[in-house]
Amino acid sequence: MITTIFDRKGHERVGGLFPPADTPHATAELIPPDLKRKVAPRIPNVPEPEVVRHYMHLSKLNYGIDDGIYPLGSCTMKYNPKLNEDLARLPRFAVAHPLADTSHVQGSLQLLYEMERILAHIAGLAAATLQPAAGAHGELTGMFLIRRYFEDRGDSNRKYILLPDSAHGTNPASATIAGFTVREIKSGPDGMVDLAALDSVLDDTVAGIMLTVPNTLGIFEERILEITDHVHRAGGLCYFDGANLNAYIGRARPGDMGADVFHFNLHKTLSTPHGGGGPGSGPVAVAEALVPFLPVPRVVHRDGSYQFDWDYPRSIGSMHSFYGNFGVALKAYAYLLQLGDAGMRAVSENAVLNANYLQTLLKRVYPLPYDRLCKHEFVLSGKGVGNGVTTLDIAKRLLDYGFHPPTIYFPLIVHEALMIEPTETEGKETLDQFAAAMEQIAREAKENPELLHNAPVNIPVRRLDQTRAVRQPILAYPFTD
Amino acid sequence: MRYIVNTAADRRAMLAAIGVDSIDDLFVDIPPEVKNRYRPLGMGEKSELEVREAVEELSLRNADPHAVIPFLGGGMYDHYIPSVVGHVISRSEFYTAYTPYQPEASQGTLTTMFEFQTMVCELFGMEVANASMYDGGTALAEAALMAERGVGAGKIGIARAVFPHHRRVVDTYTWAAGIDVVEVPYMADGRIDRAAIPAGLSGLIVQTPNAFGALEDLAGLKDAIGDAFLIVSVNPLSLGVIAPPGEFGADIVTGEGQPLGIPMSFGGPGLGLFATRMRYIRMMPGRIVGRTVDAAGNVGYTMTMQTREQHIRRARATSNICTNAQLSALTATVYLATLGADGLQEVAQLNMEKAHYLAARIAAIPGYELAFSAPFFNEFVIHVPGDPQAVRSALQEDGIDVADPRILASLGVNNAIAFAVTEKRTRAQLDRLANRLEALQ
Incomplete structure (x- = not known):
């Protein structure tokens, strides 16, 4: 039985959190009657022990990376080191006010400054900004930068952004919000960008291409240098979506592949926790030609101290109220300090090894539409398992076996897709157990499909009625008073 | 790397199952030119202890929160977190x-x-x-x-x-x-x-x-x-x-x-x-x-x-x-669940009452006055005599931080300083600020 805090009986005033007022004024006399709140918000007064039990109970209905493998493709659900959580709570970082005098926040500024440099280097690009608060926000920043770049050159003709049909949904949405029109290019039979299809749309109306490398099938674009070269020759720019950086961190750099703009997902590749849906951080690195357009303020080191510099007249402006998600950048910074070069290499090595191993085990049981070397993830199809069993059924049955399911029904170019990304922080033993459960589910699909249609049965709630949620929307607590 | 679970033996067994000889065989799809251009950061691996100390040391380059009383606002405030x-x-x-x-x-x-x-x-x-x-x-x-x-x-x-x-x-x-x-x-x-x-x-x-x-x-x-x-x-x-x-x-x-x-x-x-x-x-x-x-x-x-x-x-x-x-x-x-509706009202009142106490104290100092007559909550603007940067510097010398007056100037309010007050500020701290301004006269 799931209850909300609003189901708690209201108590009398609880109090005790704050000392009594030590100043003479009374609010009642300070607020003009027409500005005064007359009806209190319906938030019950609940004593602390009951608040704690309520949220402890809810936490137990959740599955996190500390509970087990979380193989959501393209989400890079790796272990989140505990050290980084401690460091983000260091008092002098946690209480730093964004408008504090810069002499009071030299540590915070130095961290931002160093992190931007480290990220620019990992990207193989000239400079970076930490302002974007998530991956999609990084995409939007990148699209704005490209827009400004052409505006600055007086080239108003370039209104198209090219996107492979395997792209994440955020890509077309980001390009559109930045004022571009999206043109989709079909993938070739090998799952990669078809150069001929690309060339057929490249002209002086194309502002650029958004690529995910490796792509969402987990396949590295082997012709990446030709792709970026062709786009550049046509006068366009190349945006790389960094969601899949875990596949090659420590071994290759997007700048060396022809990227002009690249966004990181610190909450994926660099281990910061996802928090059930954020906060993330989506720093953007750019090539030299785009540096003048980066968001302001920028952090500079000048005359022996770290400062903000606003004097970038060609900048796109600001993307965030302040300087981005400092608390997230701090965790990623600590992670990179631990890793060093060798650690980054070990990340991509084990991420790719784990994915190929799991792909090898599972392709015996489930169709693998693009059967080849994968990078950090791969995409199976649930189609053809038989007996009317869908990918959704497979995912829900995995819950009964205690595993979080993979990403499902994405990418769109694979029917009944199951997109699996184990990450480097799972071991062979866990992968073997996961594969065994997937094999068992395939057997059940043939022998007793009802088990799958009815799944899950072993967890706190059964399958939820999504249609009802849309048709009869209840989007806030239905108070009866 | 501490967060990798596979052992060397695991890795060998997995490579064999995949049917390749080495890890490098898993990266043959990245063009050699790209791999050759790779440049390392030049950073060695660090232990948890070393990273903790390095980041803690960096944090010490920020001011000691007990040594600076913030009156900073702008959407973010120094509130108490239960x-x-x-x-x-x-x-x-x-x-x-x-x-x-x-x-x-x-x-x-x-x-x-x-x-x-x-x-x-x-x-x-x-x-x-x-x-x-x-x-x-x-x-x-x-x-x-x-x-x-x-x-x-x-x-x-x-x-x-x-x-x-x-x-x-x-x-x-x-x-x-x-x-x-x-x-x-x-x-x-x-x-x-x-x-x-x-x-x-x-x-x-x-x-x-x-x-x-x-x-x-x-x-x-x-x-x-x-x-x-x-x-x-x-x-x-x-x-x-x-x-x-x-x-x-x-x-x-x-x-x-x-x-x-x-x-x-x-x-x-x-x-x-x-x-x-x-x-x-x-x-x-x-x-x-x-x-x-x-x-x-x-x-x-x-x-x-x-x-x-x-x-x-x-x-x-x-x-x-x-x-x-x-x-x-x-x-x-x-x-919000911890405070309840009553606690929220209580903390809002504390913010408002303390802010008005400070505003009244400052406005009583000759040469200082509220810049605007509209009712306010926990943040207000004061016209100061003379250069607001000089006033800000004087406050900072006494361990009191206020926002850069250029922010107000960008909105057309010159010779002024904004003050934000939360439930964490004691009457003694508010008096200290007002007394300091008085002493500038």
């Missing part, structure tokens, strides 16, 4: 979960999202809230885009007394969308000049309390702007005592949620609050959670109304937002 909040959000079932794409394994996150939406609606007096945006500035920018989708006039009005750092984000997003932004001046009392609101807007953005701390009078404002959306950016904590914008016909209400138990953390992560009317829900950006039932008829929660969102609608989505600020939303939820 211990419960940190303990609940440190449950790794919450903070190490992904977006709740599998609702059956995410009822904890989803239930708290539903609670959060409800609390935002209650605070704002609105009908539907999303599960969060990145921060106050981006929430306001998304509100401008939504108003444009709804009305399509190509023009947004914005009160000049909106926080400049929120305004800058609005400017960036609207530039790309090709929307004109028209600034609406403030009157001598610090509030928006209604007579100067242009016609033919898609939306009008006002903020209350505004960048001067002044509480805007929202009554009748909606009627004054015709079909345009009334967009109100608020400090959520003020709504413990101040009437919510929903009562005045606001179409969209946004805000920076940091005052609700979230550490300032040098400006991020914050929490973007966003609420609207049910009739506009199809235009709304961001995730929404709804209540439904499971196959056994029991209540459960799931993300819903997703056809607005990028993963379904792609190029025609209402926003590109995906990851938002869920853990900050949980933080605000636990904060």
